[in-house]
Amino acid sequence: MAKSGLGLDAGSSAAITVxxxxxxxxxxxxxxxxxxxxxxxxxxxxxxxxxxxxDTKKDNLRKKITGYMDRAENIKKYLDQEKEDGKYHKQIKIDENATGFSYESLFQEYLSETVTEVWIEDPYIRYIHQIQVTLLPRVLMPTNYNRGRISPKEQNWLAV
Incomplete structure (x- = not known):
């Protein structure tokens, strides 16, 4: 492995950065x-x-790895609990003119056979074409989703 000026190899410095x-x-x-x-x-x-x-370096690395693994496991448990409680939200940033962001790629992980209802909360929906685009995920719903529904979070959502 190539050493950097600080005596760290490339793998170590990459790990440190990440x-x-x-x-x-x-x-x-x-x-x-x-x-x-x-x-x-x-x-x-x-x-x-x-x-x-x-061996000394190996022991130090094992301790560091264990510490980072513990923290990662705690974060994973926290995120899983947030998802279970319905508090988790994910923000996806899509750059202007970006491609490859179909409804299927964005929402597929959330649409399983256990989904019975989808609530849409978007304060920026004001025009008919926005409503149509927002309701498009209905096409992606699992086949047994027919018993469910897609609803606005607030009843006065069409008021302009």
Whole structure:
């Protein structure tokens, strides 16, 4: 492995960078991206561990990996609980003129046979074409979803 000027190999410095980002996101309460960074950083540290010969360094790496794994597991439990309680929300940022963001790719993970109702909360729906686009996910619903419905969160949502 190539060493950097600080005596760290490329794998170690990559792991450090990713894990610093994870801690930063974690401290900002941005748990979903923090979890992804923790997972990637842990994978990088595991690769570094495999290539390490010194037992002292191996022990230190194992301790670090264990600490990061514990934090990642806690975040995962928290996010799972938030999802179960219905409090979890996910914001997807789509750049202007970006492609590859179909309704199926965006919502498929949420549409299972157990879904019986979808509530839509969007303060920016004001025009008919926005309503039509918002109701388009009905096409993607599982076949047994026919007993369910898609509803606005507030009853006066069509008022302009």
């Amino acid at each position: 894990l610093k980002r994870a801690v930063e996101l974690d401290s900002e309460s941005r748990y979903q991206p923090a979890l992804v960074c923790y997972q990637e950083g842990i994978d990088l540290l595991l690769q570094v561990l495999k290539g390490t010969k010194d």
